[in-house]
Amino acid sequence: MANKNKTKLIVIIISLLALVVVCVAVTLHIASGRSSGTDSGVDTDFSTMSATAIYSEVSNMMNKPEKYDGKHIKVKGYYVVSIDPGTGKRYEYCLIPDATECCQQGLLFKLKKGERDKLPKEEHRFVISGKFVRKKAPGTDDPNAYTVMLEDAKIYKK
Numbered sequence: 001m002a003n004k005n006k007t008k009l010i011v012i013i014i015s016l017l018a019l020v021v022v023c024v025a026v027t028l029h030i031a032s033g034r035s036s037g038t039d040s041g042v043d044t045d046f047s048t049m050s051a052t053a054i055y056s057e058v059s060n061m062m063n064k065p066e067k068y069d070g071k072h073i074k075v076k077g078y079y080v081v082s083i084d085p086g087t088g089k090r091y092e093y094c095l096i097p098d099a100t101e102c103c104q105q106g107l108l109f110k111l112k113k114g115e116r117d118k119l120p121k122e123e124h125r126f127v128i129s130g131k132f133v134r135k136k137a138p139g140t141d142d143p144n145a146y147t148v149m150l151e152d153a154k155i156y157k158k
Contacts, residue, residue, distance in 0.1 A: 078094070
């Protein structure tokens, strides 16, 4: 009788451990920002997350860019353009709002060739991906000053 109880206990323990492993694997999969339909070249897909989650992750990208440097990111937001009045230089951004759209983060991007005709009208939603890069900010000697952007960005249809 004791052996039968030990066997049941071992089976229960193994079953619980298997359940824990599955739960951890699912959690890691979700936390990675990947979904089964994610592009193979995208490391982290924020485009499938809620507005609050995207906004939070983009805030993390701005505060700790070294964690994302060199990774391919996919995100959704609004297409906006800014012109520097001093130089006339054009800057294009993916503006990422929080859930209430009262707070926003802008993510600068440079398109890869052949993508320009896919851009939506200004202030319209779109999905974009590109390589997240951090570069020393031009015109300053401050070693802590840098710019971040998506390079070789690709536009997706909605």
